[in-house]
Structure formats: C-alpha cells, structure tokens
Amino acid sequence: MSADLARFSINQMTVKQLSPPELAETCVRLGVPGVGLWREPVRSYGVEATAKLVRDAGLTVTTLCRGGFFTAIAPEARAAALADNRRAIEEAATLGTEVLVLVSGGLPPGSKDLRAARERIADALAELAPYADGHGVRLAIEPLHPMYASDRCVVSTLAQALDLAERFPAHQVGVAVDTYHIWWDDRAPAQIARAGAAGRIHTFQLADWTTPLPEGVLNGRGQLGDGAIDLREWKGYVEAAGYFGPIEVELFNEGLWARDGREVLAETVERFRTHVTG
C-alpha cells in the first residue's frame, strides 16, 4: 500500500455493483486499505461471512452505515427503530468497526415540527449510546444537506449534530463530517474545530457537489474533482482539528453505478490522489 492511500477508504455504496468478494479483491489489488460497509449488502452476504471476508483480505472496516431514523412519534415505531439500531450496533461489533453512522430521519407524516423531531433523536441516543459503548462502538451523527430536512434527516448542520452529540460522552457519540452535506456552510470550519477539540469527529467522508441535481436529489453525488468543493481545504480543516483517521469516499451516483465497479474504484483511487492527498 502506498503512503498516499494509507487513510483511503471506499464506501461500499460507491461501487454497489460489486459483490462483497469482488469489492475485497479489488481493494487488495489497488492497495485500498479500508472499506465503509452498508447494512443491506452486508446482511445479504451474511454478517459473519462479510466479517471473515474483510478480515481475511486485511481490510479495515472504517464505518458501518447506517443506523438512525429516530423521528417517529408512534411508540411501536420508536421501539422498532431502537431494536433495529441495537442490531446495527451488534453488526458493527461483529464486523470489527468502531463507528456506526446515524442518519436521523425526517419529519413524521403530517408533522411540521423540526424542533420536536430533533429532540426525539436525543431520546433515542440516550438509550443507544451506552449499548453501543458496551459493544465498543461509537455513534456518528451525520448531518445531511438541508435539502433532505423534511424527508430524510432533520439534522442539517454540524452545529445541530454537535448540539445533540455533546449531551453524551465523546467516546459514545460524535459526528460524521461529509463534505457533500456541509460544504456550503460558512460555519462548518468552526464546527469542525469544535468537534475535533472534543474528539467527536468519528468519520470523515468525501463526495463532490455537482449540478444539475437529479430528481429526488439522492443519487447525484459527484466523483472527486468533478464539482464545486475544494476537498483539500476540507481535509485541512479536519486535520487542523486533530483528525488523522480514515477518509472515506461515499458516492451515490447513477452514472458511476452504471459502469464497471472495478474501473470506478480505480478511478476513485486516482481522483483521491489528484484532488485530496496529491
């Protein structure tokens, strides 16, 4: 593995067309040391089987994505979400990753109350953070871009994520810093410093911002270097805040998914060298 890839991690969703064995094989061949995994493909392949696969390949699992979806009001729905998040914590422990990424969930049907939805997230964290701690897993609250505030994630800024995280010990609850979601926010660099000072940067993820956005705005994350974000600048912010952990590339992009996954992973490695570490 070359030094400039030492911190590189490929999120499984970026090349979801690859099976877990294909992903592991391609990582080894390209010198990629880390992978971020998603629950759905992991469960399809088997949690134990995936754990063995990546362990045998010598790969580090940098994160498991994702838990969360804590904003329901109905007691049964809340109980189901908590049970599912306990399973996610157990899966993270089995896979050998220390970080479970959480996406909070959007507004429940008929509700217009963002503040109350955010408060329900805190209630869920209070139940889950000690459970995760007991499994050696840290929770990373991921603020998503404000364009997802109604239907996916009521936590829209790093400041909001930290306001939630800081109610808990740093080794239990921190934040996910993802350039795609925060690049527009002039307060984000100061919030990265706030997060870093407390040891709450639990993962750092990259995607570039490209337009026009596709319908539904889910699958238009740009390949590194294709968009408006100065990725090197954001790497500088997290490093100035003391974070020197894995840098995970997480792209949801129909164009990339339509191509050969091995080729996309090789391209992503090159883009990382050119636009991030080079």
Add this chain to the structure above:
Amino acid sequence: MSADLARFSINQMTVKQLSPPELAETCVRLGVPGVGLWREPVRSYGVEATAKLVRDAGLTVTTLCRGGFFTAIAPEARAAALADNRRAIEEAATLGTEVLVLVSGGLPPGSKDLRAARERIADALAELAPYADGHGVRLAIEPLHPMYASDRCVVSTLAQALDLAERFPAHQVGVAVDTYHIWWDDRAPAQIARAGAAGRIHTFQLADWTTPLPEGVLNGRGQLGDGAIDLREWKGYVEAAGYFGPIEVELFNEGLWARDGREVLAETVERFRTHVTG
C-alpha cells in the same frame, strides 16, 4: 378588499401563464392588493406600460425580482452586471416599488471559492446601494436554499445575507425572508429578529417545501399548505421582529403553471386564508 388579504401579494412568477392585463384583472376581481413583478415579463410588456397598468388597477408593487448575479470575476462581466442592476433599479423606480430583490449568483466557472464570491457581492453592493437610494429603492439580499449554493446563489443563510447587508445603511440594503429557503435553519428565527431590529426585513415571501424535488430543483416550490413548513409560525417570527409589510407568495411550480392561472391565483388566495392568516 377583505382584512385578511390586506397584506397579501402575488408574485408574478406564481401565475406566469397570465399576461400582465390578465394578472391585474384577476387581482382586482379577487381583492388581491399587491403584486411582485419580474423583470422579464415586465420588459416584454413594457416597463412604462406595466407601471400604468398596475397603477390604474390600484395595485401595489411590493417587489421587483430581480437584480444580482454579482459573482463574476472577469471585469467586463462585472461591469455588465452592474449596468444591468442599475437598469433594474431604474425599472423598480418606474414601477413604483421600493424593493429590488437580489439573487447573488453562484460560483463562476472553475472556481471553488465561496468566500471570495461572497466578498465580490459586497463590492457590487457598495456601488449599487447609493444608486438605489437615489431612486428611492431598497435592495433586498435573498439567501437561497443551500442546494443552490454552487450554481445560483452563494448566499445560503439569513446570517450570511445580514453579514453583507450590515455593511450598508438599513434603508439601502436589507434582506428577503423567504420561507422556502430558510425553513430548515434553526438559526433563522434569531436572524429574523436581528434583521427586524435593524429595519432590514425588506420583503417576506412564502412558499411551501414539498418532496420529491424535481430534477434541477428549481420548479418544485409547493403551494401553501402542501408541504412541511409551518407558515403561520414564520409569519409570527417576522411580526415579532416588527415586520407588518406585504406577504408575497412566490411559487415556481410546473404543476401550477400547467393549470389555468386565474384558478391558481384563486386557490392561492384561499390557501393564504387557511394556512397563513386564518
């Protein structure tokens, strides 16, 4: 005109399928006292002719949309933008409105520097604000939703808009408060208070937030009541900040544009009564 419509204004874009005479006639028939106008249809009909039309109909022109697009780097492009904004100021004066709404512009081609782009806006304002003042026109910086930060408007929050506006006297430069763009922002209520205390709320606009967003995310603004925004709550924030001026409904929505414009305007009046003043 009924009391609950006293502050209502319809932005011309909401019913752009109506010609200016059809718009004026429909406003009079429905008891709508105010209109927000756009430069392109106004210039097509003629600035003087539009001014006479709305004056004869007894309508108040609450805003002219829009100037701006100040972020170019090339000197010729910057000079052209300033010249065009002087014309917009003159048109606003001719139309008898006190408020010109400004959309700042996105990143210039190849640039990734949001901070520098925002600073160029301040340079342009320094040239235009006194000119507008001389014409009895106030400039309203409109923060657009962060999903437009790269290609349309590098000013993404009320806080950023106020940071720019406060470099100038309040009667020269203020902000546009539009629910569609700021509803997700937990800091926005405090920023509305900041704006109101200084007399810098120069217009208040409504649109609802609906999903899924359409491709390009431009023309998916929701009819009042169809989405996630508690419009009455935001009206309360601007009123608590001392703003009791016009409330303009500005919807860009392909579905509404495909319908009969008179019917859409009548529906919008009813929605305003039900979800805003009722």
